[in-house]
Amino acid sequence: MKPRTGSGAEAVEEKNSEACPVVEAVEEIGSRWRLIILHDLQEGEKRFNQLEKSTGASSSTLSRVLDDLEELGLVRRRVEESPIASYYRLTPKGEALSPALEELADWSEEWLEEEV
């Protein structure tokens, strides 16, 4: 979504967007760590290194993804001063993904774990 390097690959996203809402959703949250972190935060507010441990993401990845998620309005950062610390939690928009993630979890349990 965001080119880390300077050059431009702008404006080529219009074609599918109109027809299919799923496509738009996929554009926003359709990557391994985005989904995983989003899912992890459904449990509630967490700190940076809590996420590092619970998700297994590297700090650089976590940093980038959290940044993206914040920009997309899915996650919100809160900085505490007294015991200096950062907290991340879902916005309503992020929380609203819960049903979708649950469905995904259900599907996974039915088709990937127990070979029912």
Place this chain on the structure above:
Amino acid sequence: MKPRTGSGAEAVEEKNSEACPVVEAVEEIGSRWRLIILHDLQEGEKRFNQLEKSTGASSSTLSRVLDDLEELGLVRRRVEESPIASYYRLTPKGEALSPALEELADWSEEWLEEEV
């Protein structure tokens, strides 16, 4: 799923797999075209070039993704002889994703389209 030569991502995958079904789901279907094609096929059986048009994927991409999806047991190919043609449709496993995709669509409509 696929061999990662070189860097060590193996341990991470194991770690998350146990704890989180969502992660496993993401591993299987978590890419733009996988999701899009899966969603497109929820409508029913389609032909190669129908998919090309409706999804906007290039033929090479479509070919590869369809191939992957077939290997994963999410999609099934059927070749017709009389009017020579190939048809793709979802397997039960693929159809079972429908609720998840719908939830995703709902979310998208609520949070991405109408800026309520």
Place this chain on the structure above:
DNA sequence: CGGCATCCCTTTTGATACTG
């Protein structure tokens, strides 16, 4: 502890061209 920068590898996608 939280997090950015850099470098580099892998995966995914695309463009293009070429077959049965």
Place this chain on the structure above:
DNA sequence: CAGTATCAAAAGGGATGCCG
């Protein structure tokens, strides 16, 4: 029509190191 092959590029991700 349905694909495959190739080549190239974008995006995702990880390792490491540095910094407040």
